Structures are given as structure tokens and as C-alpha cells.
Amino acid sequence: DQQVKQNSPSLSVQEGRISILNCDYTNSMFDYFLWYKKYPAEGPTFLISISSIKDKNEDGRFTVFLNKSAKHLSLHIVPSQPGDSAVYFCAASKGGGADGLTFGKGTHLIIQP
Amino acid sequence: GAVVSQHPSWVICKSGTSVKIECRSLDFQATTMFWYRQFPKQSLMLMATSNEGSKATYEQGVEKDKFLINHASLTLSTLTVTSAHPEDSSFYICSAGTSGRGANGYTFGSGTRLTVV
Numbered sequence: 001d002q003q004v005k006q007n008s009p010s011l012s013v014q015e016g017r018i019s020i021l022n023c024d025y026t027n028s029m030f031d032y033f034l035w036y037k038k039y040p041a042e043g044p045t046f047l048i049s050i051s052s053i054k055d056k057n058e059d060g061r062f063t064v065f066l067n068k069s070a071k072h073l074s075l076h077i078v079p080s081q082p083g084d085s086a087v088y089f090c091a092a093s094k095g096g097g098a099d100g101l102t103f104g105k106g107t108h109l110i111i112q113p
Numbered sequence: 114g115a116v117v118s119q120h121p122s123w124v125i126c127k128s129g130t131s132v133k134i135e136c137r138s139l140d141f142q143a144t145t146m147f148w149y150r151q152f153p154k155q156s157l158m159l160m161a162t163s164n165e166g167s168k169a170t171y172e173q174g175v176e177k178d179k180f181l182i183n184h185a186s187l188t189l190s191t192l193t194v195t196s197a198h199p200e201d202s203s204f205y206i207c208s209a210g211t212s213g214r215g216a217n218g219y220t221f222g223s224g225t226r227l228t229v230v
Contacts, residue, residue, distance in 0.1 A: 004156070032216055041122065043206055043221030044157075089157070093216045100147045100172075101208075101216060103156040 003027045004092050006104035014112050019077040021107050023090030026071065030092035035064060035075045038087045085111045115141050117209045119222025126197055126229055134192045134225045136207035142187035143209035151204040163190050197229040
């Protein structure tokens with residue numbers, strides 16, 4: 001049973017435009033959510049996170065929105081740059097992450113020039 | 114920043130042999146390490162949690178006698194795939210951190226691509 005779902009395997013966005021990556025979860029016990037960026041043959045790199053007590057967290061070009069009632073979060077990247085092309089994973093944890101992370105399958109973001 | 118080194122990056126082994134994967138924290142003491150596995154087109158799945166000096170905690174469905182985890186020091190954890198079979202072929206990746214830190218405080222290794230032939 002997939003507790004964290006990323007329903008878009010891939011997303012193509014023009015350079016300079018906004019990229020919106022979506023993630024849904026089913027476990028209401030999750031209280032901390034993270035986004036990771038991954039290049040081939042490398043480990044995931046932490047991008048941004050959000051606690052369940054917030055609905056928005058912003059860091060430079062990256063903003064994560066959390067809608068607890070809908071069990072949905074999204075990552076906005078604006079403006080999108082060629083270097084943003086990668087696979088993005090949504091992850092969730094309980095208890096602040098002490099028990100490991102539950103990941104989605106990832107979305108391959110392609111930024112087109 | 115925190116650096117986690119994972120070796121080897123890829124390995125091919127014969128069915129029935131054992132393979133050891135190392136995960137090292139280079140510039141910090143990792144009291145907790147997580148081991149994940151990723152099959153093609155699937156998400157990273159947590160296999161086990163290891164805390165330095167104690168036995169690893171395995172997720173449901175993960176055979177502890179097949180996937181031996183040792184976390185004997187604050188900078189090194191190893192995952193040994195014993196009697197490997199082709200279905201064990203996967204991408205294995207560790208993450209390391211210090212207990213008490215939030216989930217964003219954990220750093221991932223670069224992963225190990227295991228192919229069992």
C-alpha cells in the first residue's frame with residue numbers, strides 16, 4: 001500500500017516558468033514532509049521540508065505547500081532553471097523522522113530551454 | 114556539510130555469494146543509519162534502522178538473516194546481502210544522521226547498484 005503517492009512520473013516545464021510537483025499521502029500520522037532532488041547514480045539531496053503545523057515553507061526559489069485536510073503537498077519551483085532537471089521525491093515521516101522516511105515514487109522534472 | 118560515503122557504487126555478484134556494502138559518515142558521528150532499497154520505477158523503501166551499538170530494527174517483510182546490518186562504530190554501518198539471488202538485484206542506499214535531529218538532518222549516501230547474476 002503506497003502511503004506517499006506522486007502520481008506524475010514526469011513533468012516537462014519551460015525554463016523560467018513555474019514547476020509544480022504534487023504529492024499525496026494517506027497516513028494521517030505523518031507529521032513532517034520533505035522534498036528531495038536526485039540525479040542518476042547519486043543519493044537524494046534534501047531540498048526543503050515542512051512540519052504539519054505549517055501550511056507553507058519557502059526557501060529561495062522553492063516553496064512547499066501543505067494541505068492537511070486534503071493530505072496533499074506540493075513543491076513550487078520558480079523560476080525553473082535547466083539545473084532543476086532531476087527526479088524529485090516526496091517523503092514523509094512520523095515523530096520528526098526518527099523512524100525513517102516513507103517515499104513516493106518520484107517525479108522526473110525536465111526543464112526545457 | 115555532512116558527507117556520507119557509500120561503497121561500492123556498483124557490484125555484480127554470482128548467485129549464492131554474499132556482498133557487503135559500507136556506509137561511512139565522513140565528518141560527523143552517525144548515531145543512526147537507515148538502509149533503503151529501490152527497485153526500478155519504485156520508491157525508496159526503508160529496510161532497517163540501525164543505531165550504533167545496538168541491533169538493527171527491520172521493517173516488516175525484510176529478512177534480518179538475509180540482510181545483515183552492523184553498526185559497530187559511530188562512523189560506519191555495513192549491510193551484507195547474504196546468499197544473494199537475482200531478486201535481490203536493486204539499488205541500496207543508506208542515510209546517516211544523529212538521533213534527535215529532524216528528518217532533514219539525515220544525509221544520504223550515493224547508493225549501491227547490486228546486480229546478482
